[in-house]
Structure formats: structure tokens, C-alpha cells
Amino acid sequence: MRTLTVLVISMLLVGTAAAAPGAHGPNGEHIRPDDKPVGGTGRQADGSVILPMPDQAKLGISTAFVQPQTVSKTVRLPAVVRPHPQGHAVIQSSSDGRFEAPGSVVLSTGSWVSAGQRLGYVHYQDTAYELASQNSELKVVRNQIAQTRRDVARLKALGELASQQELDQLQTRLKNLSEQEAALQQGLEKPEVLTAPISGIVVNQQVRSGQWVEAGTALFEIVSPERRRVEAMASDTNRLNQYTSARLLAHDLPELTYTGYSPKMHGGTAKVFFDYQRQNPGEPPLLLDQPVTLLAKLDESVTGIVVPSRAVVRDQANLPIVWIKVSAERFLPQQIQYQALGPDRVVITQGLGADNRVVVNGTSLLNQVR
Known part of the structure; x- marks a missing residue:
């Protein structure tokens, strides 16, 4: 029991x-x-x-x-990191010439520059004909200046007998000729100065001191680490107006702001854009052309x-x-x-x-x- x-x-x-x-x-x-x-x-x-x-x-x-x-509600979007239009600058030469580094030190990729800092000079190289033509023109202008100065001195020596109107015309002509002389002299001697329009990190496009560069050639890029634009590809075009923000998977970074979409289709998908603004200097960097995955929020709930x-x-x-x-x-x-x-x-x-x-x-x- x-x-x-x-x-x-x-x-x-x-x-x-x-x-x-x-x-x-x-x-x-x-x-x-x-x-x-x-x-x-x-x-x-x-x-x-x-x-x-x-x-x-x-x-x-x-x-x-x-x-x-x-x-x-969220959706995953494949994306690529691009430079932000307000945080990206391209430095080009406006004329053909020979590049000269400031202080004989060419800025290398990764260097930091501040807005207004000199990046280099481009010396325009005249042909023998162009140089002879400019020197000849400069000589003519200087002769005209000398003659005008003599005419001004002659009128001033006449005192009250001189025509004030004629004297004023000669002085005006002398001023114009002097400005023309300065412009011609500068064209012969002064190089084009390349300056940084924004602060950021330099990307050197393989430029070296003494290198011959052509007009329009990109010599440097400057990329601000503060901002990025993330370009994503969306296959569902019905949701282009429903995105609100996004986060980067595998990156501990602040939320990205949705800024809009491209009105053109690209390979059957639509490009949508999100902006990144750095909030903490210690945040890991987003590299340009880096492939990422976005987790985009929609104006829907689940x-x-x-x-x-x-x-x-x-x-x-x-x-x-x-x-x-x-x-x-x-x-x-x-x-x-x-x-x-x-x-x-x-x-x-x-x-x-x-x-x-x-x-x-x-x-x-x-x-x-x-």
C-alpha cells in the first residue's frame, strides 16, 4: 500500500x-x-x-x-556609397600647361586639405609663335604708354593754355594701356593657381610635379568625410514615395534620410537616394563605391x-x-x-x-x- x-x-x-x-x-x-x-x-x-x-x-x-x-515595415535594398554633391569637388586645369606642386610637395591621396588651400600651379606653355606674338603686342602697348605719357607731360607744361578735355582723354587712355600691359605681362608670367574649394580628403589622380596636363583634366578630387549619398536600386516602383529613412546593415551608423529617386529607369530598376550625415568623428568611414545593403523604412506598419x-x-x-x-x-x-x-x-x-x-x-x- x-x-x-x-x-x-x-x-x-x-x-x-x-x-x-x-x-x-x-x-x-x-x-x-x-x-x-x-x-x-x-x-x-x-x-x-x-x-x-x-x-x-x-x-x-x-x-x-x-x-x-x-x-x-522595411525592405532590403542593394546600394552603393557615392560622394555627396555638397561634399565633393573636382580640381581641373582651365588650360594646357605644366603642373607644379606648391613647395615642391605633391599632395598624395589621403592628405587633408582646408578650403582655400593651394594644391598646385599650372604654367601655360606658349609655342614660339605665340610667345613672339605676345611679346610683340606687349612691346607695342609699352610704346603707346610711353608716347601717351609724353603727351600728358606736354599738356601739363602748357598750364592754363592746355585743353582740359584733351588732358582727361589722354589720362584715361594711359590708364587703359597700363591695365592692358599688366594683363599681357600676367599672361606671360603668372601661372594658374589651383585651390581647394572645400575641406576634405584628397584623391590624387596620378598627377606629378612637372607633368604636362591638358585643359579639363581632373587632377585632384576632394571628398568631405562628413557627408555621403547612398544610391540604392529599387525594383518596386510603386513604393518610391513611401520610403522615409534607412539603416545600413553591418554598419553601426545613424539613420540615413531619404532624399528622392531618379525619374529614369536603370536596367529595370529605379535609383533611390539616401543621405548620410556624420554625427560622431569616431564613426567608421563609408568608402566611395563601397557596396552596402540598406534596410529602408516604409510609410507602412506591420x-x-x-x-x-x-x-x-x-x-x-x-x-x-x-x-x-x-x-x-x-x-x-x-x-x-x-x-x-x-x-x-x-x-x-x-x-x-x-x-x-x-x-x-x-x-x-x-x-x-x-
């Missing part, structure tokens, strides 16, 4: 443990007694995992109760359960799952459908109910238990 009593109590204890608070399936249903595993610890025949509490601590497993919430992205793993069929804790030592895998919300968050839209205890840390290790 005593043996029978002990057996009944043991069965009651087992039944109580199986139906303890928190022991429920993905949609809130209680685990039935006949669902309990029959094996020892580790992976069970039904796919669940039995893991003692000490082992859970070793794997760093922790859980969190989850509730549905409404968040902005209801689901938000969990850390590390809570989602793949099963043997390569389907996304989360692990829920149905009892103190039992974990159950649950197939889900989800959307990314950022580099570290996802929203589960199907497959998970409210008030579940979802494994949020140690999920990858738990998924490997056999």
Missing part, C-alpha cells in the same frame, strides 16, 4: 511539472502530458532539447517574454513580435526558427517568418504567439545541441 502511494505521488509530481506555468507551445497552448519527451538530456525525438540548468548557464542561455507590437536578430537561427532544412522555453529544462524549436528591422532586430510576423519565453542569448549554441 505504501509503495502504491509513493508511485501515485510521483506520477502527480511529473504531471504537475509537465503542465507548470510557462509550459506552453508557440500559440499559448499547454504542453500535454503525452507530449513529454522519453529520452534523456539533449536533442529529443520530437526535435525539442532537454538541457539541465547548469548546462544552460554554461551556454549563456537567457530568455525573454514577448508581446506583439506595431512597427514600421504587427509582429520584435526580437534580437541573434534569436533567429536556421534548422537542418535551412528554415528560420526561434527556440521557446516550455519548461525549466525543455526548449522547443518553432519555425517562423520574419522581416529585418535593422542590423540587430527582426519582427516575427508568423509562427510565434504572445507570452512565449523566447531564447534571446545563446540561441546558436542551443541550436547545435544533439
Whole structure:
């Protein structure tokens, strides 16, 4: 009789443990007694995992109760980092000539320059005919200046007998000739000065001191690290007016602002543009022409359960799952459908109910238990 009593109590204890608070399936249903595993610890025949509490601590497993919430809908967009129009400058020569570096030091790629800083000079190289023609013209102008000065001196010597109107005309002519002489002299001697229109990092386009350059050739680029434009490709043209902002996956950077889209199609897709503004000097740099993935927010909402992205793993069929804790030592895998919300968050839209205890840390290790 005593043996029978002990057996009944043991069965009651087992039944109580199986139906303890928190022991429920993905949609809130209680685990039935006949669902309990029959094996020892580790992976069970039904796919669940039995893991003692000490082992859970070793794997760093922790859980969190989850509730549905409404968040902005997102889409993934392939993109490329481009220079921002207001943070990018191209330095070109306006005429053919020979490049000369300031102080004999050519700025190399990666150098920092400030707005207004001299980047170099371009000396125009005249042909023998052009040089002779300019010298001849300069000589004629100087002769005219000398003659005009003599005429002015002659009139001034006449005193009151001189015509004031004629004197004024000669002085005006003398001024114009002097300006013409200065312009001709400058054309022969003064080089074109190349200056930086903005502050930023220099990109040297393989220019060297003494190199012959042609008009319109790009010698330097200056890129400001403060701003970037991210160019993304969107296949769904019905959503071009629904984008609000975006985040870069795999980059811990501030949100990007949506600025608009190109009115032309490019290879069957539309180009959409997001602007990046650096907020902290310690932020990792975005390199030009760097391929990135954008997680763009839409002016739409979706209801689901938000969990850390590390809570989602793949099963043997390569389907996304989360692990829920149905009892103190039992974990159950649950197939889900989800959307990314950022580099570290996802929203589960199907497959998970409210008030579940979802494994949020140690999920990858738990998924490997056999």
C-alpha cells in the first residue's frame, strides 16, 4: 500500500511539472502530458532539447517574454556609397600647361586639405609663335604708354593754355594701356593657381610635379568625410514615395534620410537616394563605391513580435526558427517568418504567439545541441 502511494505521488509530481506555468507551445497552448519527451538530456525525438540548468548557464542561455507590437515595415535594398554633391569637388586645369606642386610637395591621396588651400600651379606653355606674338603686342602697348605719357607731360607744361578735355582723354587712355600691359605681362608670367574649394580628403589622380596636363583634366578630387549619398536600386516602383529613412546593415551608423529617386529607369530598376550625415568623428568611414545593403523604412506598419536578430537561427532544412522555453529544462524549436528591422532586430510576423519565453542569448549554441 505504501509503495502504491509513493508511485501515485510521483506520477502527480511529473504531471504537475509537465503542465507548470510557462509550459506552453508557440500559440499559448499547454504542453500535454503525452507530449513529454522519453529520452534523456539533449536533442529529443520530437526535435525539442532537454538541457539541465547548469548546462544552460554554461551556454549563456537567457530568455525573454514577448508581446506583439506595431512597427514600421522595411525592405532590403542593394546600394552603393557615392560622394555627396555638397561634399565633393573636382580640381581641373582651365588650360594646357605644366603642373607644379606648391613647395615642391605633391599632395598624395589621403592628405587633408582646408578650403582655400593651394594644391598646385599650372604654367601655360606658349609655342614660339605665340610667345613672339605676345611679346610683340606687349612691346607695342609699352610704346603707346610711353608716347601717351609724353603727351600728358606736354599738356601739363602748357598750364592754363592746355585743353582740359584733351588732358582727361589722354589720362584715361594711359590708364587703359597700363591695365592692358599688366594683363599681357600676367599672361606671360603668372601661372594658374589651383585651390581647394572645400575641406576634405584628397584623391590624387596620378598627377606629378612637372607633368604636362591638358585643359579639363581632373587632377585632384576632394571628398568631405562628413557627408555621403547612398544610391540604392529599387525594383518596386510603386513604393518610391513611401520610403522615409534607412539603416545600413553591418554598419553601426545613424539613420540615413531619404532624399528622392531618379525619374529614369536603370536596367529595370529605379535609383533611390539616401543621405548620410556624420554625427560622431569616431564613426567608421563609408568608402566611395563601397557596396552596402540598406534596410529602408516604409510609410507602412506591420504587427509582429520584435526580437534580437541573434534569436533567429536556421534548422537542418535551412528554415528560420526561434527556440521557446516550455519548461525549466525543455526548449522547443518553432519555425517562423520574419522581416529585418535593422542590423540587430527582426519582427516575427508568423509562427510565434504572445507570452512565449523566447531564447534571446545563446540561441546558436542551443541550436547545435544533439
